[in-house]
Amino acid sequence: MNIAIQGTRASFHHLASEKYFSDTSNEIIPCKTFEELCQLLTAGKADVAVMAIENSLAGSILPNYKLLQEFNIVIQGELYLKIAHHLMALPGTVKDDLEEIFSHPMALKQCRGFINQHPQIQFIEKFDTAGSAMIVRDQNLLKAGAIAPEAAAEEYGMEIIERDLQDLEYNFTRFLILEKKEERSLNNMLQNNSIEANKASLCFETGHAPGSLARVLKKLALRQINMTKIQSVPIPKLHNTYKFHIDIEWSQNTSINETMYALNSVSKDLLLMGIYKSGKSPYEV
Numbered sequence: 001m002n003i004a005i006q007g008t009r010a011s012f013h014h015l016a017s018e019k020y021f022s023d024t025s026n027e028i029i030p031c032k033t034f035e036e037l038c039q040l041l042t043a044g045k046a047d048v049a050v051m052a053i054e055n056s057l058a059g060s061i062l063p064n065y066k067l068l069q070e071f072n073i074v075i076q077g078e079l080y081l082k083i084a085h086h087l088m089a090l091p092g093t094v095k096d097d098l099e100e101i102f103s104h105p106m107a108l109k110q111c112r113g114f115i116n117q118h119p120q121i122q123f124i125e126k127f128d129t130a131g132s133a134m135i136v137r138d139q140n141l142l143k144a145g146a147i148a149p150e151a152a153a154e155e156y157g158m159e160i161i162e163r164d165l166q167d168l169e170y171n172f173t174r175f176l177i178l179e180k181k182e183e184r185s186l187n188n189m190l191q192n193n194s195i196e197a198n199k200a201s202l203c204f205e206t207g208h209a210p211g212s213l214a215r216v217l218k219k220l221a222l223r224q225i226n227m228t229k230i231q232s233v234p235i236p237k238l239h240n241t242y243k244f245h246i247d248i249e250w251s252q253n254t255s256i257n258e259t260m261y262a263l264n265s266v267s268k269d270l271l272l273m274g275i276y277k278s279g280k281s282p283y284e285v
Contacts (some may be wrong), residue, residue: 003027004046005130010155016175038071049178058109075274077177080282085165088158089145102132103147114165172282199278204267215266
């Protein structure tokens with residue numbers, strides 16, 4: 001199976017793909033951007049893709065919600081991965097030698113305390129955590145380091161200088177498992193709903209009037225459906241108009257068709273983005 005990931009080998013996306021699919025023989029397709037990842041998936045050049053959508057410290061990755069709207073993709077699963085960031089450099093380098101540290105912008109947001117303690121070092125955003133370690137190695141940068149997962153140190157011959165830079169120990173990222181949207185995949189989701197799926201992701205608009213969103217939420221409450229996530233995304237060029245992305249969960253058999261029908265009566269442009277089994281709670285991992 002070909003799996004598109006954002007970043008390089010030994011990145012958190014790579015680790016998430018290995019954990020979710022439990023098969024190291026899969027072909028990994030590295031992508032520099034999430035948009036490239038979506039393009040490969042919709043073009044049929046990847047069977048599935050792994051996309052980070054939110055982090056417990058840095059919050060939602062808003063551009064990725066827009067990509068879910070724009071591309072012909074569907075969510076088939078999710079995974080919570082515990083994230084630990086480590087400072088690494090070429091063997092023999094010590095922290096006092098460092099003038100620059102590279103990492104992905106989301107990783108840097110998760111290490112604000114460490115960054116604030118080292119104002120003499122320039123922190124530079126790169127396309128990936130593990131990719132940052134690869135840059136240091138490939139360019140033989142003796143005064144540069146990278147913030148990346150432990151697997152990146154092993155993959156690129158780096159030495160870990162300091163461990164666990166993240167601001168909190170309980171730092172988790174939620175990853176979505178994506179596939180190309182086809183009629184049969186949507187039908188499969190609906191058919192499998194009664195077997196093991198207990199979570200769905202939806203997208204919709206509401207009117208710009210008092211109580212518009214409340215009417216949607218009331219429909220869920222009446223059906224004993226729990227909303228686990230809500231994210232608003234502005235619609236360009238339309239003032240005070242938003243797309244709402246919500247994740248819902250249920251503990252007993254629920255007809256997603258009936259739920260969609262109920263929500264359609266109080267919203268517009270309602271889109272089912274995936275039905276899947278909820279990932280194991282990050283605090284149980």
